[in-house]
Amino acid sequence: MTSLLIARESAPEQRYSFPVPYGWYRLMLSDELQVGEVQTVRFFGQEWVLFRDANQKVGMFEPHCPHLGAHLGVGGKVDGELLRCPFHNWGFDHQGFCRQIPYARSLSPKLTHEPVLKGLPVIEANRMIWAWFHRDGTAPMWEVPNVPEARAPGWLTRHDPAFEIRTIAQEIAENSVDAAHLKYVHGQEAPLDVGSCYTGHLRTTALSGPMSIEDSQGQPIECEFSVDFEQSGPGIQVVRLSRHVSLVMLITITPVEAELTHLQFSFLHPDYGDDPIRQALVDDLIQEQIGERGQYVGVVADLPIWNNKIYHHRPLLCDGDGKIMEFRRWFSQFYE
Ligand code: FES
Ligand SMILES: [Fe+2]
Structure with a gap:
């Protein structure tokens, strides 16, 4: 391990x-x-x-x-x-x-x-x-999603070590529909509340648009930004990001004890070894997901919140919050 x-x-x-x-x-x-x-x-x-x-x-x-x-x-x-x-x-x-x-x-x-x-x-x-x-021993109800990039020639994978978090799988997954925390925890300018589509065990969401980023010399690069997100049950999220470079994130959430959960990121991207600009851009993109890069902070910023928060079954929400209760209704099927 x-x-x-x-x-x-x-x-x-x-x-x-x-x-x-x-x-x-x-x-x-x-x-x-x-x-x-x-x-x-x-x-x-x-x-x-x-x-x-x-x-x-x-x-x-x-x-x-x-x-x-x-x-x-x-x-x-x-x-x-x-x-x-x-x-x-x-x-x-x-x-x-x-x-x-x-x-x-x-x-x-x-x-x-x-x-x-x-x-x-x-x-x-x-x-x-x-x-x-399944705590009742019920047989598998769906399949693990295939991520073809994991075996694609010319693609590299970086497996990061697990974060060991004193929380439950639902809390980690709920974070991605919690639009309001993105600014205050992760330094993102505008909340990205794009909504989710729920079908059976799947939650999907997609977002795209023009974007300007800087290369390592500070030169602007105009590009198309896109995110395709698919969550398969409580434990698997596959995120395909594109921002002048391509990055696939296989994010897994595995319960270890009743209130102790492993969160792991595997990053898959084309081998940009002979293209230093793209290599630097993909390194930046990975860093933004995990640690600090400029104004952005990745998942490390969520850890102290998850380790210490409690769960309100009836939270006090406002109209600027994401669709948290919709997410919870979907997630509740996995406890049945
Ligand atoms: S074979 Fe006897 S205890 Fe396992
Ligand atoms: Fe977060």
Whole structure:
């Protein structure tokens, strides 16, 4: 796992009463789990054991063996297609079926007709490992959006470390419909209240127009500015920005504990290595999203707010606020 930017500050205990919303969540990069590797991870308020078998398949399970309760992440080993328990060497496949018990004369149907390890659906997409979490165990209701730029020739990806934030996924996502804070927290001149389109698990928004930016020598560049935003459930936002350069942001929000959430940015852009002006412009654009650049401050400015705020179910709003209640009505489906 990448290291974490710790952004904790003191906050009251138990500020929220929501369960973990259902959806697809990023766990790690695909190459952070190699063939034959077993890892114990913490997500959604509990431990899980992840492994990658010899066929590249990934399994994710509750950590304790259904036989006599050993922790599969403490001494468990990958043996071909199986995860072997360290205690009596039972072998489980990536779907949670018990496939082999070395000392059993035969495997009874009770052991083999359904998965005996309880786990989560896991897929790999965009060079990342994703898990579907639904607290009732309901099967996935949509797919992880494909980001073709993650594998496109001539494109580069920069994965930033996770921000570890003492809040819930909804609060991070609500930030992008909160038009009024953009000026006071992020230094943006005019609030961008463009409205959202809600369809099932998707929230989309788009914005474009002419813009003047400065290159690294201070020379003005007239260009078209555009943003296409798509949020897929609570955990995934894909933002395509264009401003003389192209930048795709894959923003992921993953619940770790009831009130502790990882926010991660992966930046994808064409390789501008032989074009210093565009390289500087894309670096500036990335910096504006994360840290400080001139009057702009990116997500670092939200951290102390998220770490300390509370949630008003009936907030006192004014006519200049974004459509916060519309967003909340949409988001509430993920708690059902
Ligand atoms: S406890 Fe896992 S095989 Fe016995
Ligand atoms: Fe913000």
